[in-house]
Amino acid sequence: MHYLKNIENGFIFLLVLMLGSACHQTEIPTSDGSLIGAWQLVEQKVSIGGPAEWTKVRKGNVYVFSKDGRWENRGFESCGQGTYELKGDALKFEFGCSDALADMVYDCQFEGREFTIYPTSVRCVEECLYRYRKL
Numbered sequence: 001m002h003y004l005k006n007i008e009n010g011f012i013f014l015l016v017l018m019l020g021s022a023c024h025q026t027e028i029p030t031s032d033g034s035l036i037g038a039w040q041l042v043e044q045k046v047s048i049g050g051p052a053e054w055t056k057v058r059k060g061n062v063y064v065f066s067k068d069g070r071w072e073n074r075g076f077e078s079c080g081q082g083t084y085e086l087k088g089d090a091l092k093f094e095f096g097c098s099d100a101l102a103d104m105v106y107d108c109q110f111e112g113r114e115f116t117i118y119p120t121s122v123r124c125v126e127e128c129l130y131r132y133r134k135l
Helices: 002-017
Strands: 037-046 062-065 070-074 081-087 090-095 104-111 114-119 128-134
Touching: none
Parallel strands: none
Antiparallel strands: 037 062, 037 128, 062 070, 070 081, 081 090, 090 104, 104 114, 114 128
């Protein structure tokens, strides 16, 4: 049970960490234009020790990216805003609050109106990928 609690805490930690970024804004090209707008978590691939499979997420958190390089996350009560930057396939989040943890960097892959992220600044013990769809 202790192992599962650590995995759960790690997952929450990763979701909270992905909320930050640097002060520069770079639009991410997708087939419909850019990263600008609202994106909702629709699937996750997280393992707690066995083989990982994609599972649907009901009422997933929503990230909103603006043209001025800011983001907000609708679904987190504390530190759900900051700035973001994209360099190549690396999407970096920086928290907008003083009590935030370290910046978070994700590898991101875009396909149509969806993108998948994988944390690179904090490694998962097992596989952990998160898929968002543009609203």
